Amino acid sequence: MSLLLKSALVFNSPGGLLEKKDILIKGGKIFKIAPVLEKKEHENSQVIDAWGKIVAPGLIDLHVHLRQPGEEGKETIKSGCAAAAAGGFTSIACMPNTRPVTDSKMMVERVKEIARREGVVNVYPVGAITKGSLGEELAEMGLMVEGGIKAVSDDGRPVADASMMGLAMEYAKMFNLPLISHCEDPSLALGGVMNQGLTSTRLGLRGIPDTAEAVMVARDIILAQASGSHLHIAHVSCARSVELIEWAKSRGIKVTAEVTPHHLVLTEEEMEEFDADYKMNPPLRSKEDVEALRKALKEGVIDIIATDHAPHSREDKGVEFERAPFGVVGLETALPLILTELVHPGHIKLEEALASLTIKPAEILGLDAGVIREGAEADLTIVDLDKEDKVDREKFYSRGKNTPFQGWKVKGGAYMTIVKGKIVMREGKVYF
Amino acid sequence: MSGRNFFPSPGDGHVKKDLLGLKYLEKDEINFILERARLYKAAYKEGRSFNPLLKEMTVANLFFEPSTRTRISFEKAAFNLGGRVINFDTGSSSIQKGETLLDTVRTVASLGVEAMVIRHSLAGTSHLAAGEVDIPVINAGDGCHEHPTQALLDLFTIKEIKGATAGLKVLMVGDVLHSRVARSNLWGFKKMGLEVTVVGPFSLLPPGLEERGVTLMKDLDEALKTVDIIYILRLQQERQQKGYIPSLKEYRHLFGITEDRLKRISEKTVIMHPGPVVPGVEIDYPVTRSTRSKIQEQVRNGVFVRMALFELLLGEEVWKNELAP
Numbered sequence: 100m101s102l103l104l105k106s107a108l109v110f111n112s113p114g115g116l117l118e119k120k121d122i123l124i125k126g127g128k129i130f131k132i133a134p135v136l137e138k139k140e141h142e143n144s145q146v147i148d149a150w151g152k153i154v155a156p157g158l159i160d161l162h163v164h165l166r167q168p169g170e171e172g173k174e175t176i177k178s179g180c181a182a183a184a185a186g187g188f189t190s191i192a193c194m195p196n197t198r199p200v201t202d203s204k205m206m207v208e209r210v211k212e213i214a215r216r217e218g219v220v221n222v223y224p225v226g227a228i229t230k231g232s233l234g235e236e237l238a239e240m241g242l243m244v245e246g247g248i249k250a251v252s253d254d255g256r257p258v259a260d261a262s263m264m265g266l267a268m269e270y271a272k273m274f275n276l277p278l279i280s281h282c283e284d285p286s287l288a289l290g291g292v293m294n295q296g297l298t299s300t301r302l303g304l305r306g307i308p309d310t311a312e313a314v315m316v317a318r319d320i321i322l323a324q325a326s327g328s329h330l331h332i333a334h335v336s337c338a339r340s341v342e343l344i345e346w347a348k349s350r351g352i353k354v355t356a357e358v359t360p361h362h363l364v365l366t367e368e369e370m371e372e373f374d375a376d377y378k379m380n381p382p383l384r385s386k387e388d389v390e391a392l393r394k395a396l397k398e399g400v401i402d403i404i405a406t407d408h409a410p411h412s413r414e415d416k417g418v419e420f421e422r423a424p425f426g427v428v429g430l431e432t433a434l435p436l437i438l439t440e441l442v443h444p445g446h447i448k449l450e451e452a453l454a455s456l457t458i459k460p461a462e463i464l465g466l467d468a469g470v471i472r473e474g475a476e477a478d479l480t481i482v483d484l485d486k487e488d489k490v491d492r493e494k495f496y497s498r499g500k501n502t503p504f505q506g507w508k509v510k511g512g513a514y515m516t517i518v519k520g521k522i523v524m525r526e527g528k529v530y531f
Numbered sequence: 532m533s534g535r536n537f538f539p540s541p542g543d544g545h546v547k548k549d550l551l552g553l554k555y556l557e558k559d560e561i562n563f564i565l566e567r568a569r570l571y572k573a574a575y576k577e578g579r580s581f582n583p584l585l586k587e588m589t590v591a592n593l594f595f596e597p598s599t600r601t602r603i604s605f606e607k608a609a610f611n612l613g614g615r616v617i618n619f620d621t622g623s624s625s626i627q628k629g630e631t632l633l634d635t636v637r638t639v640a641s642l643g644v645e646a647m648v649i650r651h652s653l654a655g656t657s658h659l660a661a662g663e664v665d666i667p668v669i670n671a672g673d674g675c676h677e678h679p680t681q682a683l684l685d686l687f688t689i690k691e692i693k694g695a696t697a698g699l700k701v702l703m704v705g706d707v708l709h710s711r712v713a714r715s716n717l718w719g720f721k722k723m724g725l726e727v728t729v730v731g732p733f734s735l736l737p738p739g740l741e742e743r744g745v746t747l748m749k750d751l752d753e754a755l756k757t758v759d760i761i762y763i764l765r766l767q768q769e770r771q772q773k774g775y776i777p778s779l780k781e782y783r784h785l786f787g788i789t790e791d792r793l794k795r796i797s798e799k800t801v802i803m804h805p806g807p808v809v810p811g812v813e814i815d816y817p818v819t820r821s822t823r824s825k826i827q828e829q830v831r832n833g834v835f836v837r838m839a840l841f842e843l844l845l846g847e848e849v850w851k852n853e854l855a856p
Contacts, residue, residue, distance in 0.1 A: 419632055
């Protein structure tokens with residue numbers, strides 16, 4: 100069946116222009132785009148009145164933890180995909196730190212197969228850099244590429260050994276694979292559970308200094324410069340890293356970077372006393388860091404927004420702060436938070452926000468996505484800028500309810516998510 | 532934080548349910564506890580008996596970490612007020628079977644106790660517990676976070692000796708980074724108007740002390756010249772292995788309150804230490820036995836301060852009737 104999106108404001112990069120158009124979807128593809136489509140052109144189509152709303156290319160989240168296989172109590176591929184659809188994402192890249200680690204072609208294919216059967220959005224598994232993400236031997240990147248990976252990462256367990264990272268960059272270059280680096284020097288971060296600063300001093304908790312991140316950002320930038328590989332820096336959290344990335348880009352080094360909504364919105368000072376729903380890695384930083392991150396996103400030093408969606412069960416989080424696992428969920432709050440906290444107050448433009456969630460992540464992963472044009476896959480997100488809502492974790496499709504944004508008032512969010520021409524979410528309800 | 536509304540109290544008009552840290556106590560509440568403790572101590576000295584405020588009440592001592600003075604002090608305080616104490620020992624408990632903290636806390640509360648005293652090696656555990664149960668939770672030390680009753684008894688001791696607290700100069704010496712006593716006392720000292728200076732290896736000082744209104748100094752001997760109170764923090768031997776200091780010898784040389792240094796300190800200066808003392812590193816044995824050392828007085832006062840605290844958190848009726856300060 101065909102689908103007509105009527106009178107939509109179409110966002111497209113790089114122009115970023117918002118034009119009022121009709122979009123006709125047929126056979127899972129965008130069939131026709133025109134200012135006005137005549138009745139005879141869309142007979143028997145389901146008509147969606149998108150007047151006053153924005154139709155964007157389907158949002159892409161480059162950094163998601165789906166937990167399956169191994170920790171299905173926290174999330175499954177099915178529930179994670181539903182959460183993505185609910186949040187307006189049509190494509191997600193899932194990190195390999197499952198149990199076992201996604202470090203072989205067989206594992207990649209298994210994740211893709213489950214996603215194909217049970218997931219409502221597109222899933223791109225990220226392969227491990229090293230076997231078991233142990234940092235000792237290279238994982239079979241070549242075979243995993245045949246299995247369909249678009250990037251490699253040892254997210255959560257950064258490659259500690261510089262020479263191993265250097266080798267991985269050389270090797271990945273053969274396949275044009277970006278290396279997604281979770282930058283954290285293990286010796287500097289050792290035992291830390293939150294930002295090292297005024298709040299950690301007050302709470303008597305061991306801090307993770309921003310230097311733990313920046314030292315490895317510097318290392319990986321230099322390795323990327325030497326190897327010519329594409330380095331993508333995950334979840335940048337501090338001003339020091341921004342400065343280094345800016346330098347790298349000015350030198351023409353192939354570096355891209357992401358920032359999470361929570362690092363753009365929250366500071367360590369807003370952390371509720373010992374509330375593990377504020378515990379994530381990298382941790383929430385200072386006000387100055389948040390300002391630097393916003394500026395970097397605006398200026399393109401940081402390329403994209405990614406959620407680092409990291410679901411955990413209540414039991415996992417309901418323990419002593421130092422024993423609680425790192426991570427917060429993000430898929431279902433990302434777009435509302437970005438619109439409410441960054442776009443509406445004028446910190447970044449809507450076009451910049453949308454580009455950082457569509458065309459730019461598509462480019463980093465080398466996906467043929469992120470643009471609305473005739474003949475392309477009909478992966479689309481309809482955004483309602485004005486809808487007022489309140490974050491309610493009980494309504495999440497994700498199994499993880501670990502959000503620091505519970506009860507936040509938000510304005511704007513996804514109205515509809517369309518994957519390959521099929522409506523998978525409408526007004527908050529996901530259709531499996 | 533919820534609480535009961537019974538006492539003509541400061542701040543938001545009610546006494547908080549729990550004592551989780553000195554950060555959360557108003558100055559008036561601190562004064563109140565100190566004043567009540569003073570009356571208890573006077574009564575004790577005169578051999579008068581105490582009002583059995585905790586009659587028919589049970590206090591659970593949940594110590595997930597070893598302790599001598601704090602555990603016994605709480606026990607004695609409850610005992611003095613006619614209460615009973617259940618001591619929880621992690622070694623023989625369901626913790627060994629993998630029971631979580633929250634389950635343990637819920638279980639103990641369901642067994643029917645009136646208050647819970649918690650000592651734990653991880654920061655924030657009493658917060659976690661306090662959010663789970665309706666009865667008062669008293670933090671008896673959580674990781675490197677806070678040890679509020681220690682700070683209260685220290686303030687009591689200072690006030691008893693010096694007659695007041697405001698304007699006094701206190702010098703804190705040593706490992707602030709790992710010290711919950713230091714954190715509670717920083718709040719307490721500041722709230723009660725003391726001037727705080729810190730001396731210690733920079734590798735053992737957390738960031739942001741100066742933003743908290745603390746003066747940092749490098750030279751102990753220089754700092755010792757003008758202080759009223761020297762507050763010595765415990766140095767755990769393992770800090771050397773972990774790379775924070777080169778050796779205990781160097782630590783003692785730079786930061787130890789040695790017999791030699793004692794000679795150069797004013798007679799009026801008071802020396803305090805939260806215990807347990809390991810003589811020979813941060814403090815020499817003869818110094819602990821000198822007249823200027825108030826270490827045993829601190830321990831003694833702990834009981835009265837904890838009695839006052841029990842009274843504040845559990846002794847509702849009595850407040851209303853006779854004991855307004």
